[in-house]
Amino acid sequence: MSKHKKHSEHKENVKEAKEKKKEEKHEVKNNKVIKHNQEEHHRERTIKNFKPSNTDTTWKVVSLLLALALLISIPTQGFRVWNLGVHNHSSSGSSGLISASGQPTMYLVENSKCSYCNNEDFNKGVKQFFGDFKVVVVPYDSALGKKILSQVKGIKALPAVLVLQSQMNSSAEWNKVRKDIFNPYKQYYYISGETLSRTPYYLDAAKRAKIEAQYSEEAKLKSQFENETAGKPRIDFFVMAYCPFGNQAEEAIAPVYYEALKNNAIFVPHYIIYSNYAGGSPAYCMANGTLCSMHGIQEVHEDEREMCVYKLYGIKSWFDFALAMNNESNPSNSDAKWKAVAQSLGLDVNKIENCVEKNGTKYLEEAKELAEAVGASGSPTVFVGGNLYNGARTPKGYLDAICAEYSGAKPAGCSVTNFSEAPTTPQNAHCG
Secondary structure, three states: OOHHHHHHHHHHHHHHHHHHHHHHHHHHHHHHHHHHHHHHHHHHHHHHHOOOOOHHHHHHHHHHHHHHHHHOOOOOOEOOOOOOOEOOOOOOOOOOOOOOOOOOEEEEEEOOOOOOOOOHHHHHHHHHHOOOOEEEEEEOOOHHHHHHHHHOOOOOEEOEEEEEHHHHHOOOOHHHOOHHHOEEEOOEEEEOHHHHEOOOEEOOHHHHHHHHHHHHHHHHHHHHHHHOOOOOOEEEEEEOOOOHHHHHHHHHHHHHHHHHHHHHOEEEEEEOOEOOHHHHOOOOEEOOOOEEOOOOHHHHHHHHHHHHHHHHHOHHHHHHHHHHHHHHOOOOOHHHHHHHHHHHOOOOHHHHHHHHHHHHHHHHHHHHHHHHHHOOOOEOEEEEOOEEOOOOOOHHHHHHHHHOOOOOOOOHHHHOOOOOOOOOOOOOOOEO
8 A cells, every 4th residue: 555545544543533523422412402402391391380379378468458447447537557577688688679488478567667658557457457477567767678668669658568460369358359459560569658558658758757747747736735624623525516416425424514514624615527528518617628527517617606705705605506506506597596696695796797707717727626636527426634534424434534634632523413404425436
């Protein structure tokens, strides 16, 4: 074999070896790709098949609480935040705001330093109703709190709630709660604080300052109201001029004044005034719908007149006038009847009219603010010594409550047992 031919065969063998090696490397690479794709497919199936556990049982509790809490929001001063222990949740998983794994969870964003938010009432309710459900309290200035508030722009006030839609929707109680309070955001529902609480902490500084000024004024009024009870025992009664239950309370308190205590105690009438009642209708309201009463516009006028009689002539003339108007008039004719009643009692009609013109609106506004500050929303609401009175609505009941306030010797009037006949108002009956 020639030297040239041997050289050619050697080159051919080397070329075949390289080709074979290249094919082996390609086969290894293909096997890796196939294996990788199999692993990815397995992961995808695992994710698709994943379902959180314990959903139905837990969210029955959540939905029941929401329904019950909404029903009791007025007497408890609204839907309060609870404090079940703050968890340090600085992160919420690799994706999203909250994790879908594990026990269904409600995230509560709150400002625990808010001085007027009154969380304690609702704390008790949550501990009673939430059972096994996991509640995570998130400080609004924590990392997670800031993340939630920066992303969920619809949250305007605290306390705020964030839950997964999948967990809420799968609850057996979902159809029993008010869906309109749940706002969607991506895969979540949220509820903003102005829906949950009557004393929310607004995130907007200007709005928060306005609300805080209002709370401060109410606290001042309430403090003055309570401090004014010092000295002689005092009874404050909040009524509407033509509420039948308020009228009955007036007629039960009057004998305590006339026949027992007179100037040995302080008797102060107040009025329940609403804002935007019946949509601010002029049939019920004055001052552009801001000063209203539930029995019509003539009741608003009578409230003004009775307040002026009290300011001008004192409590005896007030009782005389108010009780006479109870008997001689009603909410459809008091504007026509009051002058004759006032004149029969020796009251100056012109003085009363001038007082109403000059100060009537101011007195109504002050009455509305005080009633709101002390939580008087129905007629009658009675306070003795600054404390809410829940005893019998009878002359004897009111007398005993007032006389219990004396720190020393009691006046002879506290021994009165036989009062003139007065109606007994059903214990819980009220207007408003």
